[in-house]
Amino acid sequence: MADAFSSSSETVIQRVLDVNPNGNTPTEDLQQLYQITETCAFISEHRFAKVALQFPDELLVDSAAVAEEIERNSQAKTFILGDTSYGSCCVDEVAAEHVGADCMVHYGSACLSPSRRLPVMYVFEKRPLDVQTCSASFRELYPDRQTHVVLLCDVNYDHAIGDLAALLIPEYPNLVAAELVVEGEQCYSHGRIKSINTEPCPSEDGGAEIVCQFGRRFSLKSGSSLTDYRIFYVGREGATLRNFMMTWNRCSFCSFDPVSAKGRVESVNVNRALMKRYYAIERAKDAGVVGVLVGTLGVADYLAVIRQLKETLRRAGKKSYVFAMGKLNVPKLANFLEIDVFVLIACPENSLLDSSEFYKPVVTPFEMEVACNRDREWSEEYVTDFRHLLPG
Helix, strand or coil, X not given: CCCCCCCCHHHHHHCCCCCCCCCCCXXXXXXXXXXXXXXXXXXXXXXXXXXXXXXXXXXXXXXXXXXXXXXXXXXXXXXXXXXXXXXXCCCCHHHHHHCCXXXXXXXXXXXXXXXXXXXXXXXXXXXXXXXXXXXXXXXXXXXXXXXXXXXEECHHHHHHXXXXXXXXXXXXXXXXXXXXXCCECCEEECCEEECCCCCCCCCCCCCCCEEEECCEEEECCCXXXXXXXXXXXXXXXXXXXXXXXXXXXXXXXXXXECCCCEEEECCCCHHHHHHHHHHHHHHHHHCCEEEEEECCCCXXXXXXXXXXXXXXXXXXXXXXXXXXXXXXXXXXXXXXXXXXEEEEECCHHHHCXXXXXXXXXXXXXXXXXXXXXXXXXXCCCCCCCHHHHCCC
């Protein structure tokens, strides 16, 4: 029988992974797809000796070949990380420290949550995007050329967003394109070094507001606010899009799926989703015993949030217990019948669990703060990034 912290050997053997692995990439294409030259330059510049390479399940097929190429072109010893303890979108610094790594290279989709312990280089997939088809879909969705639109994308399509923006901006003067901003100590992304950035984004000269959130940055037109804009997202439906829609719930969203080459108005009822979250808050208010689930060990300030949350729960007269159990599932949480509600500390993209499949509600730190702290009110601004709850 599986206990709360592990799965039975039979379950592990019989488990079917929901992954569509890519075929082996030809050797001649590894250089470009996995940024081998840039990675080796990063390693050599900082004289790293041990490098952890973190691959999502769908890219593991190329991991050995990539590691071999990096070792051949640098003096570093590489270690391949797979099957992360939490979401593969987050940097698994704990696993890297187990092998004594000096730095990490994170491949594939990423939530871009800031890390603190190790230097990190992000290498995104360069998934194909038909810019002409995407721009045509954009024009159909926004026939009014004066519409204020923010252009966002999944990180794996960032390589093509410049070409898309170049096509559309001459026709849409109020279009702004978001750029990726990697936060963290000595973080490196596609040849661009980004220094640590924990300060709020300042306004530009002329009063224009700059929005910095979820690893994206864009500047709004002078005199306008984010609620004046519509959002056009390039990428597949998933956690990234859902996170944007919940956080910026007063904006209307359209999306373009590069795989199906179809654009659409996002008709997901965000208000209904928010009401479900509000119901969970009401359940949290009545809870006497709270389980704090550690869903990340890599996102900056997670320990500070846990400390703040425990103090908030203490002041509210609630008992709390902290659990670190890796990836969550229904059987694990069902072992703790005395817990009335769980609160999940995770990156923004992994925070919004559907509690309906669990026996007890699973809420976010923001929702628990609303339930326990009178100074924290439920408003139109929904917070998925727990770092925004910290003072300062």
